[in-house]
Amino acid sequence: xxxxxxxxxxxxxxxxxxAEGVREALAQRRVPAGRLEILxxxxxxxxxxxxxxxxxxxxxxxxxxxxxxLDLPSLAPEALFLLGSSSMQIGTVEATWPPxxxxxxxxxxxxxxxxxxxxxxxxxxxxxxxxxxALDAGVALIETGGAEEVLVLGVELLNRSTPAGFSALxxxxxxxxxxxxxxxxxxxxxxxxxxxxxxxKPSPWRIHAPALALxxxxxxxxxxxxSSIAQVMxxxxxxxxxxxxxxxxxxxxxSGAPATDAVEARALRLVFGETLPALFSIKASLxxxxxxxxxxxxxxxxQCAQDGWLPPTTGFDNPDPELGxxxxxxxxxxxxxxxxxxxxxxxxxxxxxxxxxL
Amino acid sequence: MSDWRPIAxxxxxxSRDELRxxxxxxxAGGLRRAGISAEFTVAGAVACWHQLEREPASxxxxxxxTSHTFAxxxxxxxxxxxxxxxxxxxxxxxxxxxxxxxxxxxxxxxxGLTHATTLLHSGQEVEAILLxxxxxxxxxxxxxxxxxxxxxxxxxxxDRFQADWRLLMRTASAFPTSDQVS
Numbered sequence: 001x002x003x004x005x006x007x008x009x010x011x012x013x014x015x016x017x018x019a020e021g022v023r024e025a026l027a028q029r030r031v032p033a034g035r036l037e038i039l040x041x042x043x044x045x046x047x048x049x050x051x052x053x054x055x056x057x058x059x060x061x062x063x064x065x066x067x068x069x070l071d072l073p074s075l076a077p078e079a080l081f082l083l084g085s086s087s088m089q090i091g092t093v094e095a096t097w098p099p100x101x102x103x104x105x106x107x108x109x110x111x112x113x114x115x116x117x118x119x120x121x122x123x124x125x126x127x128x129x130x131x132x133x134a135l136d137a138g139v140a141l142i143e144t145g146g147a148e149e150v151l152v153l154g155v156e157l158l159n160r161s162t163p164a165g166f167s168a169l170x171x172x173x174x175x176x177x178x179x180x181x182x183x184x185x186x187x188x189x190x191x192x193x194x195x196x197x198x199x200x201k202p203s204p205w206r207i208h209a210p211a212l213a214l215x216x217x218x219x220x221x222x223x224x225x226x227s228s229i230a231q232v233m234x235x236x237x238x239x240x241x242x243x244x245x246x247x248x249x250x251x252x253x254x255s256g257a258p259a260t261d262a263v264e265a266r267a268l269r270l271v272f273g274e275t276l277p278a279l280f281s282i283k284a285s286l287x288x289x290x291x292x293x294x295x296x297x298x299x300x301x302x303q304c305a306q307d308g309w310l311p312p313t314t315g316f317d318n319p320d321p322e323l324g325x326x327x328x329x330x331x332x333x334x335x336x337x338x339x340x341x342x343x344x345x346x347x348x349x350x351x352x353x354x355x356x357x358l
Numbered sequence: 359m360s361d362w363r364p365i366a367x368x369x370x371x372x373s374r375d376e377l378r379x380x381x382x383x384x385x386a387g388g389l390r391r392a393g394i395s396a397e398f399t400v401a402g403a404v405a406c407w408h409q410l411e412r413e414p415a416s417x418x419x420x421x422x423x424t425s426h427t428f429a430x431x432x433x434x435x436x437x438x439x440x441x442x443x444x445x446x447x448x449x450x451x452x453x454x455x456x457x458x459x460x461x462x463x464x465x466x467x468x469x470g471l472t473h474a475t476t477l478l479h480s481g482q483e484v485e486a487i488l489l490x491x492x493x494x495x496x497x498x499x500x501x502x503x504x505x506x507x508x509x510x511x512x513x514x515x516x517d518r519f520q521a522d523w524r525l526l527m528r529t530a531s532a533f534p535t536s537d538q539v540s
Binding site: 001039108122123126161168169212213214220239347 | 430447
């Protein structure tokens with residue numbers, strides 16, 4: 001298998017539209033201040049731009065922001081373009097209701113047109129692991145010689161349907177996201193466009209193949225004992241040829257949802273025992289960006305790591321005795337080495353992967 | 359020589375009325391709290407698998423399928439609640455709008471299912487390019503490839519549920535080595 005490297009990063013989200021902005025927001029543990037009204041109920045929401053901006057304009061702004069750092073003119077004509085998204089272009093359907101057609105199926109081509117990148121590829125949709133599935137395919141294609149270069153994007157934009165669904169499931173916080181905190185009360189959703197360019201050519205970040213799994217426990221949760229999440233973490237370590245003790249830092253899924261944070265905490269004990277790596281979650285600064293979150297959080301963390309530090313956990317103040325976890329509350333200096341990433345989603349989807357700073 | 363050999367194929371073209379009966383023949387009792395698109399998807403995948411005259415003792419199965427109109431069809435139900443009735447969708451209705459939930463339902467019905475990749479409108483080149491890459495690290499003995507079309511309410515003349523399923527078996531020489539398996 002050939003090694004795979006990340007050559008370019010791009011991110012547009014509530015924490016910022018530039019690497020400098022994202023770093024500042026994460027270092028300062030900044031919480032997005034926006035609110036979203038859903039049928040007379042008000043929830044916090046992590047807007048990446050003005051709340052009133054139409055969906056198409058949001059897409060253009062987000063894609064424009066990430067394109068600025070991706071050097072797309074240098075992308076080889078034979079490179080593949082993979083997209084991960086959960087809500088896709090439902091925002092356009094809402095805007096034209098009732099629609100004469102449901103334009104969900106040409107989303108990848110539409111994104112490619114806006115970016116000026118018409119390349120072969122696929123759109124992956126698997127709820128919150130959508131972008132990680134695209135990332136996994138991109139890594140696999142380069143590892144096996146099926147591609148030299150792959151552009152991977154995750155796109156999740158403000159719409160009404162998704163927050164309404166999460167509200168129906170009673171998963172949203174009315175106040176703020178507090179990952180792993182004793183007072184955590186639910187998710188805060190957000191929007192993001194995130195991108196990486198993967199390449200067979202060496203660069204400072206090596207990415208190992210993600211481990212993915214299907215956990216049939218329930219449509220919205222995973223095995224309560226943490227075993228399935230532990231399994232994908234071990235799979236990711238195997239792919240990287242590392243032992244748990246080799247991992248100094250771990251970016252958690254931890255969204256602030258009472259039940260799922262607890263399951264992830266149990267999984268950590270199964271893999272690491274009592275000697276845990278430095279833990280952190282950045283969802284309270286970015287919002288939970290659903291289908292884009294795997295890529296958005298990867299890019300945000302690497303933007304910080306490039307600057308020599310890992311981010312603290314926005315929203316965490318008081319440990320939950322039941323979890324027994326104390327994630328980073330201040331910036332942690334970082335030079336190089338492996339970072340483990342966790343993402344869990346609806347539909348039984350699980351993912352973990354390792355990125356090494358070389 | 360290809361690493362994968364087709365061993366079963368299934369083409370479905372059903373009306374909405376025919377679909378109900380077809381799902382019942384493939385999945386006893388149907389799928390609990392699943393949308394019609396998930397039922398059609400899973401029923402087709404199961405039917406294709408059961409075309410095997412003799413099922414393997416301990417298969418390791420990958421599922422790679424293209425959902426085409428699934429998301430649009432199922433999201434329409436949620437959107438109607440929100441836009442026309444000014445009410446929240448039912449929780450199970452919202453969950454059912456995610457195409458990947460079909461894979462979750464399939465795990466209990468397709469033996470050895472360990473991985474699912476859900477794609478949108480991207481059937482071409484999946485077998486030639488994507489499958490070899492995804493299968494390289496995974497010890498799949500079989501792969502189900504599917505393309506599924508479900509009608510949506512605004513599609514002119516569209517009440518047909520159509521799908522093409524293919525079951526492939528890995529050739530013995532194409533299994534990943536122990537250091538490649540995840």
